[in-house]
Amino acid sequence: MPRLENKVVLLSGGASGIGAESARLVVREGGKAVLADRDEAKGRTLAAELGDAALFVPLDVTQEAGWQSAVAASVERFGGLHGLLNAAGVGVRNSIEDCTLAEYRRVNDINALGTFLGCKTAIPALKQSGGGSIVNISSVLGLRGASYAMAYCASKGAVRTLTKNVALHCAQMKYNIRCNSVHPGYIDTPMIAPRLSQTVGNRSGRQDLEELHPLGRLGRPEEVANMILFLLSDESTFSTGSEFVCDGGLTA
Amino acid sequence: MSGELSGQVAIVTGGASGIGAASAALLAGQGARVIVADLQDAKDGTGRFVSHDVASEESWKSLLADVLGREGRLDIVVNNAGISGGFANAETTTVESWQHVQAINSEGVFLGCKYAIQGMKKSGPDKPASKGSIVNISSIAGLIGSAGPTAYTASKGAVRLLSKSVALYCAEQRYNIRCNSVHPGGVDTPIFNPLWQAMGHEQGKAFVGSRHPIGRMAEPVDLGEVVLWLASDRSSFVTGAEIVADGGLTSGLMKR
Ligand SMILES: NC(=O)c1ccc[n+]([C@@H]2O[C@H](COP(=O)([O-])OP(=O)(O)OC[C@H]3O[C@@H](n4cnc5c(N)ncnc54)[C@H](O)[C@@H]3O)[C@@H](O)[C@H]2O)c1
Numbered sequence: 001m002p003r004l005e006n007k008v009v010l011l012s013g014g015a016s017g018i019g020a021e022s023a024r025l026v027v028r029e030g031g032k033a034v035l036a037d038r039d040e041a042k043g044r045t046l047a048a049e050l051g052d053a054a055l056f057v058p059l060d061v062t063q064e065a066g067w068q069s070a071v072a073a074s075v076e077r078f079g080g081l082h083g084l085l086n087a088a089g090v091g092v093r094n095s096i097e098d099c100t101l102a103e104y105r106r107v108n109d110i111n112a113l114g115t116f117l118g119c120k121t122a123i124p125a126l127k128q129s130g131g132g133s134i135v136n137i138s139s140v141l142g143l144r145g146a147s148y149a150m151a152y153c154a155s156k157g158a159v160r161t162l163t164k165n166v167a168l169h170c171a172q173m174k175y176n177i178r179c180n181s182v183h184p185g186y187i188d189t190p191m192i193a194p195r196l197s198q199t200v201g202n203r204s205g206r207q208d209l210e211e212l213h214p215l216g217r218l219g220r221p222e223e224v225a226n227m228i229l230f231l232l233s234d235e236s237t238f239s240t241g242s243e244f245v246c247d248g249g250l251t252a
Numbered sequence: 253m254s255g256e257l258s259g260q261v262a263i264v265t266g267g268a269s270g271i272g273a274a275s276a277a278l279l280a281g282q283g284a285r286v287i288v289a290d291l292q293d294a295k296d297g298t299g300r301f302v303s304h305d306v307a308s309e310e311s312w313k314s315l316l317a318d319v320l321g322r323e324g325r326l327d328i329v330v331n332n333a334g335i336s337g338g339f340a341n342a343e344t345t346t347v348e349s350w351q352h353v354q355a356i357n358s359e360g361v362f363l364g365c366k367y368a369i370q371g372m373k374k375s376g377p378d379k380p381a382s383k384g385s386i387v388n389i390s391s392i393a394g395l396i397g398s399a400g401p402t403a404y405t406a407s408k409g410a411v412r413l414l415s416k417s418v419a420l421y422c423a424e425q426r427y428n429i430r431c432n433s434v435h436p437g438g439v440d441t442p443i444f445n446p447l448w449q450a451m452g453h454e455q456g457k458a459f460v461g462s463r464h465p466i467g468r469m470a471e472p473v474d475l476g477e478v479v480l481w482l483a484s485d486r487s488s489f490v491t492g493a494e495i496v497a498d499g500g501l502t503s504g505l506m507k508r
């Protein structure tokens with residue numbers, strides 16, 4: 001039996017990388033995928049590829065009104081909402097000394113406020129559909145610091161605790177809505193492409209990042225998507241407020 | 253005044269009340285020259301008061317200029333100012349209240365670290381080299397969840413991780429500046445005023461205290477001692493750490 005039969009899942013950042021791979025899995029497992037992204041070209045192309053089980057809606061995750069339309073469009077097209085993946089995000093390199101206040105706010109708005117707004121807007125629709133599962137993508141940099149990613153670390157730390165807050169709120173309200181965070185290591189997606197082509201000392205950027213992981217390689221988007229699939233499905237119904245790490249051993 | 257911190261200069265944001273006021277008093281007790289940087293002036297407080305809004309970059313610039321100009325050095329910054337932002341949850345929090353809480357609790361600490369480093373790097377006649385200690389007040393809400401205030405919880409998670417990034421960056425640069433986060437459980441300060449108004453101070457305090465394994469709330473001085481330790485050279489190998497002072501609240505389960 002398909003693992004997400006007839007479940008409707010809204011995926012922010014669904015046009016690329018981990019979000020896109022998750023959308024493919026959702027459809028493969030019998031669910032409906034609503035791709036919500038600010039990259040219209042990529043989003044529409046993938047939605048077309050996935051066929052009737054997918055829908056693209058343009059979304060800037062920092063805008064509450066956009067979230068409301070995305071949730072409404074999901075319910076209108078597919079009759080309900082059972083899952084939300086908050087995968088939209090930006091990876092930015094900066095340190096405490098070179099990050100400006102405007103940049104700090106931009107990164108936190110997309111990664112943290114955007115995730116909060118997704119949770120807030122989806123909860124009523126998930127409730128109406130009898131409950132569901134929210135998956136927020138944090139990062140290993142929500143668990144450990146990095147000297148070169150100050151604003152990103154802050155935003156992913158916010159997502160980590162926000163997730164627990166949402167989980168406990170929904171549990172207390174008996175909504176039958178779970179909420180968990182996923183913490184990937186370095187995953188081979190467009191987000192880190194610029195890093196891979198840089199040289200670090202006498203190694204390529206790719207080798208440098210590979211060596212960070214005890215498994216000796218980067219993660220693949222489908223490896224994270226598989227963890228997300230588990231969390232979206234009814235296989236994980238006793239898991240809520242938890243941190244799911246997918247990092248090739250990086251934080252071990 | 254003589255003491256372990258004699259000659260050193262400390263900024264305590266939110267130093268007019270609660271944990272900040274207790275920290276300021278203990279730092280001053282060890283001989284530090286303390287600048288209380290707060291929106292409100294504590295009439296009979298410790299140290300020199302400078303009117304300051306942690307959410308404003310302009311305010312940080314003038315505070316640093318004032319401190320370096322008048323005191324000539326900066327050794328300790330305690331990023332303590334913070335607000336609970338009320339009780340709004342994941343469904344009732346508005347974008348405006350989210351942004352307001354982040355501006356003070358998260359951006360305020362970001363700016364505090366950035367300008368702390370600028371000040372601490374400066375050497376002078378009586379401070380031969382870059383050196384310092386940054387203490388950021390997060391919360392147990394930055395460690396575990398609560399069904400309570402959503403924006404607050406997120407802001408304290410941000411402080412927890414940004415403190416590590418700052419610690420690692422300063423280590424990498426060999427600045428000899430440490431940075432740690434402090435995670436208090438319930439502390440009897442005016443931040444709890446809304447609850448005291450609802451339950452009465454004594455009853456409210458007993459209620460919150462009973463949630464802590466140790467059976468009581470903290471007094472501000474309990475946290476002031478933690479801040480003093482992190483500020484001083486007694487914690488010289490401690491950086492990027494999460495110092496929990498919560499009466500056992502996040503430790504685990506009790507017999508029931
Ligand atoms: N790739 C990694 O190494 C890695 C590691 C840890 C965590 N993550 C996290 O995983 C998530 C997915 O990243 P990815 O690697 O798939 O990156 P990606 O760049 O391939 O995809 C991110 C998507 O988010 C979209 N997006 C960005 N800002 C948006 C906004 N304001 N509104 C709507 N959409 C927006 C982009 O258009 C893009 O389609 C992010 O949250 C990222 O921080 C990635």
Ligand SMILES: NC(=O)c1ccc[n+]([C@@H]2O[C@H](COP(=O)([O-])OP(=O)(O)OC[C@H]3O[C@@H](n4cnc5c(N)ncnc54)[C@H](O)[C@@H]3O)[C@@H](O)[C@H]2O)c1
Binds near residue numbers: 269389435437441442
């Ligand atoms: N009391 C607790 O139980 C508790 C628990 C965990 C964490 N904390 C944290 O400890 C810190 C201190 O809290 P407290 O309990 O002593 O609270 P408090 O309300 O007694 O003191 C906070 C002080 O910060 C000042 N302040 C507020 N906004 C400011 C701004 N924008 N700029 C400058 N100053 C500002 C206030 O004027 C006040 O003097 C906060 O960051 C709080 O989140 C407190």
